[in-house]
Amino acid sequence: MTNTKNHSGKMALVTGGNRGIGLETARQLAELGFTVLIGVRDLAKGEAAASKLGGKVEPIALDVATPDAAARAAAEVERRFGRLDILVNNAAIHYDPSARALRPDWSVIREAFETNVFGAWRVAAAFAPLLGVSGHGRLVNVSSEGGSLASMGAGAPAYSTSKATLNALTRILAAELRGAGVLVNAICPGWVATDMGGPGGRPVAQGAAGIVWAATLPDDGPTGGFFRDGKRLPW
Numbered sequence: 001m002t003n004t005k006n007h008s009g010k011m012a013l014v015t016g017g018n019r020g021i022g023l024e025t026a027r028q029l030a031e032l033g034f035t036v037l038i039g040v041r042d043l044a045k046g047e048a049a050a051s052k053l054g055g056k057v058e059p060i061a062l063d064v065a066t067p068d069a070a071a072r073a074a075a076e077v078e079r080r081f082g083r084l085d086i087l088v089n090n091a092a093i094h095y096d097p098s099a100r101a102l103r104p105d106w107s108v109i110r111e112a113f114e115t116n117v118f119g120a121w122r123v124a125a126a127f128a129p130l131l132g133v134s135g136h137g138r139l140v141n142v143s144s145e146g147g148s149l150a151s152m153g154a155g156a157p158a159y160s161t162s163k164a165t166l167n168a169l170t171r172i173l174a175a176e177l178r179g180a181g182v183l184v185n186a187i188c189p190g191w192v193a194t195d196m197g198g199p200g201g202r203p204v205a206q207g208a209a210g211i212v213w214a215a216t217l218p219d220d221g222p223t224g225g226f227f228r229d230g231k232r233l234p235w
């Protein structure tokens with residue numbers, strides 16, 4: 001899955017980029033030569049995170065759960081850079097494996113959808129015109145096998161239904177952006193040792209590698225698919 005082409009002059013945006021898989025994805029993209037914006041809720045945290053990475057990485061204010069934030073961030077990127085080549089919708093919350101759908105906690109379910117679905121949706125809609133300008137845009141929705149209908153069972157109701165909806169959105173966006181040359185895929189990073197994943201998962205570098213693969217696909221690469229480690233997953 002290694003991509004060694006140099007991408008200097010191209011721009012990437014990773015939401016939820018100040019820690020975990022998002023931060024590692026930003027690091028790997030910067031290593032490939034991309035200028036990387038990490039979307040963050042707290043600019044001070046973002047600056048601290050960016051300063052730890054090599055390459056050109058800088059934070060941009062983007063709380064995906066705030067309705068106007070995506071449009072504001074897109075206007076800033078357009079004004080300052082005039083392009084976006086890669087968008088990684090990574091920010092997500094509320095992995096709730098011990099919760100049950102029959103005892104719904106509506107505030108958790110609503111918050112999960114606001115960030116994991118509507119957040120990613122608003123960001124995609126706001127940045128789609130800039131991805132179109134690229135001519136080779138790539139949109140990666142960081143999903144989870146927990147959102148796969150094929151393997152879905154009891155538990156994690158907020159998280160799993162939000163990721164299943166994100167997968168549906170991936171299919172629709174792939175179809176709507178096909179004509180603009182933008183490839184859109186959903187990627188499961190696997191179980192990764194982060195604040196969300198907890199201890200015992202695989203290293204972040206491995207989880208992020210599958211995201212970077214989808215973010216740097218060649219023009220004849222797949223679109224509208226669901227992958228982990230470059231291999232198709234059942235919907």
Ligand SMILES: NC(=O)c1ccc[n+]([C@@H]2O[C@H](COP(=O)([O-])OP(=O)(O)OC[C@H]3O[C@@H](n4cnc5c(N)ncnc54)[C@H](OP(=O)(O)O)[C@@H]3O)[C@@H](O)[C@H]2O)c1
Pocket residue numbers: 015016017018019020021022039040041042045062063064065066089090091092093115119142143144145188189190191192193194195196197198201
């Ligand atoms: N870890 C796993 O095992 C695993 C497995 C499958 C899929 N995934 C997916 O991989 C992605 C990254 O997960 P992770 O394990 O790296 O999670 P994490 O360690 O909990 O990090 C989540 C990141 O998202 C940010 N975030 C949360 N809400 C936000 C909002 N409203 N606006 C902007 N940023 C927001 C957080 O920022 P703050 O620091 O401000 O909170 C943080 O940077 C998620 O989409 C997750 O569902 C993870």
